[in-house]
Amino acid sequence: MTWLAATPVLVPLATVVATALAHKNPRLQSALSYLGVVAFLLCMLALVAAAHQGQPAQTVFGDWGVPYGIEFYVDRLSASMLLITAIMGLACLVFMASDADTAEPRHPLLLPLLHGVLVGVAGSFATADLFNLYVWFEVMLVSAMGLFALGGRVDQLDATFKYFVLNIFGTLMLLMAVGMVYAATGHLNYSALAQAAPYLSDWMSILLVTGLLLAFLIKAGAFPLFAWLPSSYHTLPAPVLALFAGLLTKVGVYAVLRTAGDIFAGSPDLIYEALGWIAAATMLFGVLGAAYHWDMRRILAFHIISQIGYILLGVALASQAGNAATLFYTLHHIIVKANLFLIAAIIWRLSGDYDLRKIGGLYKVKPLLGLLFLIPALSLVGIPPLSGFWSKVLVLQEALAQGQYVWTFVALLVSVLTLYSMVKIWMEAFWKPHPDKNWALPHNTRLAPAYAATLGLAALTLLISLNPQPLIEYAQAAALSLGAR
């Protein structure tokens, strides 16, 4: 079963090549793209099944021994992240068939670059080698910048530049940290590093872990280096935006969890203490930024940041329950966030703008769309019994058990402010009358694929909400294997 561990990279990479070769034939390109994503999804299901049975897929390239060759190791944590990546890829692709802010006509390089992002994301989740992780980060970065710049509008170029500068700074820091880790331990493989970590002196392990975490936190969009995110994401076409919002920052979060919760699990308390305060600040400043804005995409982009804070709080608690909560929260959040962006695009198609001040009146004509919006929106806030409630319960229960009252208080306060933002979108886009008296629903819209994608994601949210126990058990089993190499 060694080939299975390489599929997270091989399948999307093959799709990149196939769709790039078929760039002159849009229909063939779409067909190949669907084929690639479905194959990807099936392989990831097989990986989750293998990991769940306690036989994680593993492969070491080039027949080298384990600590020397580049290793792919898909444990429960990686497998679940890979599966959600494939689901997001599929949802994004289905949505792209609609006409809701999908930048038509489609650029011939859009699909190859999109699959390129999937290669980078999946590679980062699957690899068990620190330098290899850096390479996948770069693959992700290059493909993402291609997608940013593809439209060629001046605001898109500006966004690309901002995204580029801060992210390249992050990857350079990562490269530096990888060099320092190698210099201090002589290893790059995760398991070998985990075995070498206890022999490091306290200050050395603080130095190494801080270097790695700083790089990953820039990628995750944590306070104070999140400025690149809200100033660039909104220039993307909606399906790509949803994919980025769901996955890219979560790769950073995953890397933080891998570093602080798994490889260097026994690091000095100072690291986790600092991470906790960063998490609290990320939550608070993200949600305050969202309260200021009126553009739906900017509001939602700031909420990515604020939710990243909750996820990081789970890592900062440095316990098995905290790590399990982090995984559960990440999986729930990816689905909900991507869905919100997609629904915002449907709202744009129907009412004509992303600016909440210029739209309204949707509840009167599309009441069921309102219901569809409320599922992810209330889940993001954490209203029971939706999935956001369970994930917040898991994080805050552990925070209270550890006596972290300040962080818990900030988290609860941020929940209320999140509710404010979601109610703002609801009141403005759905409840109030449309400011333009002559406004009517546009005819000849092609929204069936958009509804299919958003309904699918909403169904997943409801599934997690009404039956959270299997996923919680899976996350706890995943957390059990972390830090125990």
Place this chain on the structure above:
Amino acid sequence: MIWLLALTVWITTSAGVYLALSRDVFRCVFGLGILGSAVILALFASGRLGSVQPAVIPLGETVLRDAANPLPQALALTAIVIGFALICFSLVLALRLIQRADTDDSVALRMSEPIPTDPVKPPYNGAEHEPALPTTATPTPGGAA
């Protein structure tokens, strides 16, 4: 030798950070490129500087002796290739950006930000919901016209 390399890394990093903090878009890109070179130099030192022998096993032997550590060399090569591609992309990007935006001042590049004059206030919701404003205009402070 290691101190010489450390000094080089230090100077290169300073130059890179200085340029990257510049308002000029091209300088910023060049600064990031130089910073990348500094990081690669540091990466090179992670395998310890000692031997200058190439990492090739002589014919008939099975053990590598007295040779330089090949792994940091491989890492540095990979990083150089990736860095080169990124710098090429970013130079083209910066060129296009400057052409389209007609400025290379990163403070003036606010095309993807909200419009600074956009009044962040609740939307107009019909005249009957607006608060009653005083009818007389308030005099401007300082008495300016």
